[in-house]
Amino acid sequence: MSLAPVTIAGTGSYLPERILTNAELEKIVDTTDEWITSRTGIKERRIAAEGEFTSDMATKAAKKALEQAKIKAEDLELIIVATITPDTLTPATACYVQDNLEARKAIAFDISAACSGFLYAMELAKNMIGAGSVSNALIVGAEKLSAFTNWEDRNTCVLFGDGAGAAVLRKSEEGEGRILATEIGTDGAQTSILNIPGGGSAMPITEANAGDKLSSLSMLGKEVFKQAVRRMKDAAIKVVDESGLTSEDIAQVIPHQANLRIIDAIADRLDIDNDKVFVNLHKYGNTSAAAVAIALDEAARSGKFKRGENIVCVVFGAGLTWAAAAIEW
Ligand code: UT7
DSSP states (O other), X not given: OOOOOEEEEEEEEEOXXXXXXXXXXXXXXXXXXXXXXXXXXXXXXXXXXXXXXXXXXXXXXXXXXXXXXXXXXXXXXXXXXXXXXXXXXXXXXXXXXXXXXXXXXXXXXXXXXXXXXXXXXXXXXXXXXXXXXXXXXXXXXXXXXXXXXXXXXXXXXXXXXXXXEEEEEEEOOTTOOEEEEEEEEEOGGGGGGEEOOXXXXXXXXXXXXXXXOTTSOEEOHHHHHHHHHHHHHHHXXXXXXXXXXXXXXXXXXXXXXXXXXXXXXHHHHHTOOGGGBXXXXXXXXXXXXXXXXXXXXXXHHTTSSOTTOEEEEEEEETTTEEEEEEXXX
């Protein structure tokens, strides 16, 4: 079945006000600004206020995307929130967002694909709109990772931050841009190298293990690093090839924002100049599913690419999961 083309009609993002700098982290764990900057590229990250939930950040990003897309919340037909830090295990964070937006007509659900979630959501929404099941969709990547961080573990607490990014998708009209190609993948044999082990049904938090920080992110950084470079490079090449583009046709690459060394390695392997690769992780750290969504919004609004130009988004995360999208903007 051939699917109707789908365009991104608007984007939005939201970052909480509170900035946590590397200098402040030096006072919390045994680390230095020098180590964090040279190993990751991160200088600061945002931390949600107490009482500010993933759904609140998602809603704020969503409102900006809807405004730019000129679509009213009441006309939305689908809301997908990608998150690993939902407000509650159930119902889905997307349900809170639907209520906040008063988007009464929209079906709403979450997907859990870690840092790759926003592009997984894009793939789903694109196919549902393309097949005619819905006429538009709001997709959001939103995370309150500060609530799932072990603030005593220097290996992880320096890496993550909070925030949300959103996009509104609808059928592409004549002369508009469209999503050219998408690629998503999973390797479930490697669940152990990046996960939150506790808090699910396999290991509920009990009185006996409550102090063990089991509901915090745990990662074998070096393993994840290697996989991230390989999977993101392969996924990006696949969507570029499938779209009939070459690296010269790409105005901007928007990669997952986890580590500047990973981003540089990918730019190198894709043979793309560093100035064509968008980076904002120095300001926000790794915001998991929100990262590529925030980056897409910031890059678009700051004029890094224009309507009619081609961009490539590419992500990697726990699962392991990975995804890429080539988009004519
Ligand atoms: O978003 C999902 C995908 N996630 C990623 O893509 C993350 C991928 N991994 C990474 O970005 C990097 O592996 C990290 C930034 C997490 C770590 O960098 P690394 O160069 O792989 O360092 P390492 O984990 O091998 O640690 C090197 C040393 C260790 O000390 P020893 O064993 O050599 O004495 C660590 O204990 O650095 C030490 N270390 C720190 N030192 C100061 C680890 N964290 C810190 C810290 N401050 N915050």
